Amino acid sequence: MEHRITLNAIAHIRSSFPEKFGIPRQGGLADTRGNIVFEPEYRDVQAFRGLEEYSHIWLVWEFSETLGRQWSPTVRPPRLGGNIRKGVFATRSPFRPNPIGLSCVRLEKVELDTPEGPVLHVLGADLLDGTPILDIKPYLPHVDSHPEAAGGFADRVKEYGLEVDFPRELGAEVTEEERRIICQLLAQDPRPSYQQDPARVYGMRYADLEVKFTVNHETVHVVKIIRSMPD
Structure with a gap:
């Protein structure tokens, strides 16, 4: 017999990611x-009593x-080039029987x-702006942290730590915090693994900024910064 569960959004997140492209692939990879x-x-x-005692929390979201x-x-994990299939339960793909995320x-x-x-x-949030939050739980380091755990195929995927070339003249267009976060995001290489054209100009939106960049070998080159004018 099918068992129906009704979940209600308890909150929504306000983040600096108006679109999916450029969002960190996991929480905690950028500030x-x-x-x-x-x-x-x-x-x-009263529902928040004691929450301030924790340094980290789990977000359960939709x-x-x-x-x-x-x-x-x-599914085809992007980090495997998009041409190798893995079971959905062996990935963190959004295309799941129940579309639930964990960060x-x-x-x-x-x-x-x-x-x-x-x-x-x-x-360290990796959520699209407006994402519904289903629940919040405290992170418990003595039970939630397992440094010895095996990471499956994710352990065998190349770690991305690209150099970021952010020209001085473009740096004047952003704050120091914006520059630091943009560099963190670009260093992870937001492109799908199968896109390797060094001449292609990509666009990533962060807050009210549109960041134009290219990737050549192991270096990301920021070529333009556009800040949207307020309405």
Whole structure:
């Protein structure tokens, strides 16, 4: 007998990623900031009592961009070049039977008294702006950390740590924090592994910035920064 489960979004995240391209493939890979704003029925400050004692939390969230899409028992992980199939349960693909994601982020601050109720300020978020949050749980290092664990095929994939060429004249267009985060994001090489054209100019949006770049061998070259004008 099929068992139906109803999940309600308890919050949404406000992040600097208006689109998927450029989002870190895992949480904690870049110092990206995010604010978690709760729905009115979950703003009781008693629900947050003691949360400030933790340095990290788990975010359980919904792959809202894949809702309604058919899941597949096998997927092509981009880090394997997009031409090798693995079982969906051996990956973190969004195309799952239930579109649920899991991210570990640093909890910078719990702000209880805001016009929108309690707000959590987090660091290292890898979520699209507006992503629904289904639950929040504390990260427990004595049980959640397993340095000896085997990482499957992910351990055999090349670690990306590209050099980033960010010209001085373009650096004047951004703040020092924006520059640092952009370099962190680009160093991970946001391109699919099968795209290797050194002449191609890619565009990545971060906050109100559009970053144009090329990749040649092991170096990312930032070629243009465009900041959107406020409406």
